[in-house]
Amino acid sequence: MNLDAIGFVFKKGISLLLMPSGMIFVCLFFGFFIWPLRRRRNLARTLFVLAFLIYGSAGSTPVANFLIWGLERSVQSDNSTISASDNITTAVMLCGGAFPDKDRPIADRLTTNTRLRLLKARELCRDNSVIKRLVIVGGCTRPTNCPFFEARMSYSWLKELGLPENVEVSLEENSRDTEENMRAVSEIMGQTPFYLVTSAAHIPRVLLIAKDMDLKVHPIPCDFQWSQNQWSPWDFWPNPTNLRKADFACHEYLGITWYRLKHYFNKLRGI
Numbered sequence: 001m002n003l004d005a006i007g008f009v010f011k012k013g014i015s016l017l018l019m020p021s022g023m024i025f026v027c028l029f030f031g032f033f034i035w036p037l038r039r040r041r042n043l044a045r046t047l048f049v050l051a052f053l054i055y056g057s058a059g060s061t062p063v064a065n066f067l068i069w070g071l072e073r074s075v076q077s078d079n080s081t082i083s084a085s086d087n088i089t090t091a092v093m094l095c096g097g098a099f100p101d102k103d104r105p106i107a108d109r110l111t112t113n114t115r116l117r118l119l120k121a122r123e124l125c126r127d128n129s130v131i132k133r134l135v136i137v138g139g140c141t142r143p144t145n146c147p148f149f150e151a152r153m154s155y156s157w158l159k160e161l162g163l164p165e166n167v168e169v170s171l172e173e174n175s176r177d178t179e180e181n182m183r184a185v186s187e188i189m190g191q192t193p194f195y196l197v198t199s200a201a202h203i204p205r206v207l208l209i210a211k212d213m214d215l216k217v218h219p220i221p222c223d224f225q226w227s228q229n230q231w232s233p234w235d236f237w238p239n240p241t242n243l244r245k246a247d248f249a250c251h252e253y254l255g256i257t258w259y260r261l262k263h264y265f266n267k268l269r270g271i
Helices: 003-018 021-032 039-056 061-072 112-129 148-162 176-187 200-210 240-268
Strands: 091-094 132-136 168-174 192-197 215-221
Touching: 003 021, 003 240, 021 039, 021 240, 039 061, 039 112, 039 176, 039 240, 061 200, 061 240, 091 176, 112 132, 112 148, 112 192, 112 240, 132 148, 132 176, 148 168, 168 176, 176 192, 176 200, 192 200, 215 240
Parallel strands: 091 132, 091 192, 132 168, 192 215
Antiparallel strands: none
8 A cells, every 4th residue: 555545545544534423433432341440430421421422412403503504505416507698618527425335236336416416417427408517426435456447337227327428438547535526527628618517515615715726616405405494302312314414414514614724724834
């Protein structure tokens, strides 16, 4: 394993540990490990209580909604501004994860985020005849010996769903995360404007990176997760669905923070 792969694994590992589900695991792991040591029982109890509090808060609807709302609030879901006068003929879709299980149907091997992005990209191409090209971006998040590529799997499902015959599809299968996705898009699109389809909560990080790369991006958000429904007492009861939403939001906040810190230190070093 080369240094690039090691750095990628380290970055992903730290991200997993800093998300709510990761912090719960760390607290429980060390709590159970320390519990047999009588002199450290109080520390173990503290870790158990902390795990309980993290799950109780991040797993509740109000907290999960608040976290995801912070990312989606500036994103518009109205795409009525799309028209032939924009002179944009290319749409780019960023994949959002997949599973390597070869025995499962292709749709089941794609994450919910990827499926919703694909459906939005298909709708965009179907309803706007000006779009002549769709670029699907996504390689594999495994550092080595990857058995699958997200873009290729996504295209396989898209062919099953059907796409207008006048739309040319191209795949980018080397990028592993959002920053690498956008670097690849920059090499493909250059200064040509394009529509970019991804989850609404993902848009702020994508636009931050695109701005630094001077890309002409017109975001097309989908996969909105913020709920505007009135809450009931049951919504304060934690559940795994809300925990997953909180994880997704925290992953984006961590990604934004990491990119800004790296950009800041690169500027200090004159890179």
